[in-house]
Amino acid sequence: MNLEELTKELAVIQDEILTKIKASEAIPQLNDIKVAYLSKKGPLKDLQTKLPTLKPEEKITFGQKINAAKSTIQSAYDKRQEELHLQEVNLRKDKNWIDVTIPGKKISIGHLHPITQLRREAENIFMNMGFEIVEPRSIDTDYNVFEALNIPVGHPARDMWDTFWTTNGYIPITHTSAMQHTILKEHDLPVRAIVPGRCFRQEATDATHEHTFYQIEGVYVDKNITLSDLIGTLKTFLSAFYDRDVQLRIQPSYFPFVEPGLEIMIDCAICKGKEGYCSTCRGKRWIELVPAGPIHPNVLTMAGIDPNEYSGFAWGMGLDRLVMIKYGIEDLRWFHSGDLRFLQQF
Ligand SMILES: [Zn+2]
Incomplete structure (x- = not known):
């Protein structure tokens, strides 16, 4: 694969990861995406292994492109993580919301005969x-x-x-x-x-x-x-x-x-x-x-x-x-x- 092909493939993978990160609906799901794409067996690592096939100056260029892609993905991940966290906090607040002005339930305790x-x-x-x-x-x-x-x-x-x-x-x-x-x-x-x-x-x-x-x-x-x-x-x-x-x-x-x-x-x-x-x-x-x-x-x-x-x-x-x-x-x-x-x- 030449530099051009690798760059295209990198762009496809980056788009795919960013789309999935945006679509994630909960933090565990987001973490799964991170593990799947950024781990040692993920597609980015795969691309990295192809570096030796490039010319020396291309290696530098592509290495920079991979790092830039990683950084973009990390930013998108951090941003989505914060959004999901906030969403969860708000949901919990709604569920546990107490109106202290509502009169309490009267407990029936009976009385003497x-x-x-x-x-x-x-x-x-x-x-x-x-x-x-x-x-x-x-x-x-x-x-x-x-x-x-x-x-x-x-x-x-x-x-x-x-x-x-x-x-x-x-x-x-x-x-x-x-x-x-x-x-x-x-x-x-x-x-x-x-x-x-x-x-x-x-x-x-x-x-x-x-x-x-x-x-x-x-x-x-x-x-x-x-x-x-x-x-x-x-x-x-x-x-x-x-x-x-x-x-x-x-x-x-x-x-x-x-x-x-x-x-x-x-x-x-x-x-x-x-x-x-x-x-x-x-x-x-x-x-x-x-x-x-x-x-x-x-x-x-x-x-x-x-x-x-x-x-x-x-x-x-x-x-x-x-x-x-x-x-x-x-x-x-x-x-x-x-x-x-x-x-x-x-
Ligand atoms: Zn009488």
């Missing part, structure tokens, strides 16, 4: 009135659940509460009153305590009966405690709980551990006593809410307290019922349904 919310509210009200909070036991002895509350074996009142038993004779508590004897026996007098807790009964469930429910027991024993203390305490609590001046009506009832037994009723805030049917008070205007009464002397005596010196009162209000009336819930079974449509309203 309505019964728990209002149990805490009730506890706060009683604590402000000087009551301490005592946790009941989930299962307790027959003595604590019945006998110490003036309900001996064979007493007909047991039929109202007789319930689940463990095989070794313990009872999942049927009422928070099961804690009354323990409190009276173990606490120094005077005593003011509430027992918020879960109770269990063998019930055919319906809109107002559940096998599992919540109560708040109250116990108050001191010298010279009268019925008016009981009425005043409950009226203060219920007015604070319902955030209005609650009216009470009291009718006689029967519970073996109090004497006399009372049923405390409150005025219905849903119908406010207006004519017509009301599903909350069933048209009666009054709602039976808190069974209560002065503690029976037998109960005090069994706890080692002299009924001639001390007197007191107790109640066992249904927390579920309190909540139902507060929110106008008509069916007790919603509480344990686990239905989010219900729970999310609170």
Whole structure:
């Protein structure tokens, strides 16, 4: 090959490399082109090996042409490399772009069950009135659940509460009153305590009966405690709980551990006593809410307290019922349904 032919071939190779460099779309592809054309086995090296066939002055001329071509190719390579690098950086920027002004996604974390919310509210009200909070036991002895509350074996009142038993004779508590004897026996007098807790009964469930429910027991024993203390305490609590001046009506009832037994009723805030049917008070205007009464002397005596010196009162209000009336819930079974449509309203 003479100088002219080699020069032509060099021009063809240079054009080919420059075209490929320009057309490359990513840095790895660009590097491959560089390796393919400029390596020891590439076409430029091939041309170089033909130098010895030229005359001495032609060798110099062609050597210069090859160097010039290499330099042009290197410049084109450097330029394209920078372009591709910039392109990649911009692409990455677009992908990872964050608009810090967009409001964050709200994470749903749930909330306390309505019964728990209002149990805490009730506890706060009683604590402000000087009551301490005592946790009941989930299962307790027959003595604590019945006998110490003036309900001996064979007493007909047991039929109202007789319930689940463990095989070794313990009872999942049927009422928070099961804690009354323990409190009276173990606490120094005077005593003011509430027992918020879960109770269990063998019930055919319906809109107002559940096998599992919540109560708040109250116990108050001191010298010279009268019925008016009981009425005043409950009226203060219920007015604070319902955030209005609650009216009470009291009718006689029967519970073996109090004497006399009372049923405390409150005025219905849903119908406010207006004519017509009301599903909350069933048209009666009054709602039976808190069974209560002065503690029976037998109960005090069994706890080692002299009924001639001390007197007191107790109640066992249904927390579920309190909540139902507060929110106008008509069916007790919603509480344990686990239905989010219900729970999310609170
Ligand atoms: Zn009503």
